[in-house]
Amino acid sequence: MTVLRTDDTDGVRTLTLNRPHRKNALDTELWEALRAALEAAGRDRSVRALVLTGAGGAFCSGADISKGLSGVHPVYRMRTLTEVTLLLHELPVPTVAKVTGAAVGAGWNLALGCDLVVSVPRARFSQVFTRRGLSPDCGGSWLLPRLVGLQQARRLALLAETIDAAEAHALGLVTWVVDPGKVDAFVDALTARLAAGAPVALAQTKALLNEGAGSTLREALAAEARAQGVNFATADAPEAYAAFADRREAHFTGGWAVPGGLAGRREDER
Numbered sequence: 001m002t003v004l005r006t007d008d009t010d011g012v013r014t015l016t017l018n019r020p021h022r023k024n025a026l027d028t029e030l031w032e033a034l035r036a037a038l039e040a041a042g043r044d045r046s047v048r049a050l051v052l053t054g055a056g057g058a059f060c061s062g063a064d065i066s067k068g069l070s071g072v073h074p075v076y077r078m079r080t081l082t083e084v085t086l087l088l089h090e091l092p093v094p095t096v097a098k099v100t101g102a103a104v105g106a107g108w109n110l111a112l113g114c115d116l117v118v119s120v121p122r123a124r125f126s127q128v129f130t131r132r133g134l135s136p137d138c139g140g141s142w143l144l145p146r147l148v149g150l151q152q153a154r155r156l157a158l159l160a161e162t163i164d165a166a167e168a169h170a171l172g173l174v175t176w177v178v179d180p181g182k183v184d185a186f187v188d189a190l191t192a193r194l195a196a197g198a199p200v201a202l203a204q205t206k207a208l209l210n211e212g213a214g215s216t217l218r219e220a221l222a223a224e225a226r227a228q229g230v231n232f233a234t235a236d237a238p239e240a241y242a243a244f245a246d247r248r249e250a251h252f253t254g255g256w257a258v259p260g261g262l263a264g265r266r267e268d269e270r
Helices: 028-043 074-090 106-112 128-132 140-148 150-159 165-170 180-195 199-212 217-232 236-246
Strands: 004-009 012-017 049-054 095-099 116-119 124-126 162-164
Touching: 004 028, 012 028, 012 180, 028 074, 049 106, 049 180, 074 106, 074 199, 095 106, 095 180, 106 140, 116 165, 116 180, 124 165, 128 150, 140 150, 162 165, 199 217, 199 236, 217 236
Parallel strands: 012 049, 049 095, 095 116
Antiparallel strands: 004 012, 124 162
8 A cells, every 4th residue: 555645636736645544644654755755746846736635534643653662763763754844844835734634743733834724624633742751843843833822832732632623723723624525626726726826936935934933024024035036037927917917817837037048948958
């Protein structure tokens, strides 16, 4: 059985954690597969949006502890977790977590590492770490205070409570709660909109938002100015203006539009 399924449709890549017998708990094989898949998605310019989800009615129940602690030192195991977390967080395309069941521990933090989270009402969420004698990983200690503030982050992490989708939505940890029968169509429509967007502008926007929480206003303004310089060098900005004037939908490609120089040359000639 393939522990991670990959499907591509119209520029949207869906990664499905596929260990339903363990509620998609992350073992070494799945961690490695996820790292390789995220690396590949980051290099593939045909990927315009990415969905992370789980098979069998669960999202991810966290790290698989069914086999106990292995003889591998935790320092080495944590390297893979760190790499996966950074790859997901820094992926240059918009990411959507489709949560159709339990999202626990590292599994929940992988969902929170996505740009948008779509959940069904039956989903349950928990920062389970302290119940396992551990502390948060996969970016939980960084993400939670930024998303819900320090007091609620303390509550979720210290008490390891389980909350439902409605409360997660109220706290700002879920973007939308959608009925199970409609969630697939909802995510398909959402990712179609993202995939149709200007890829360079979306990548710049995502990076600005990710970095903005730790920046001063002066630093953020400087980063915005640099990003706009990148955006204006694409064909997408003039295409957007032309589409507005023509009262039509813009067609974004992320192509380079700098006059002279290398502009207009094929990719293999550069």
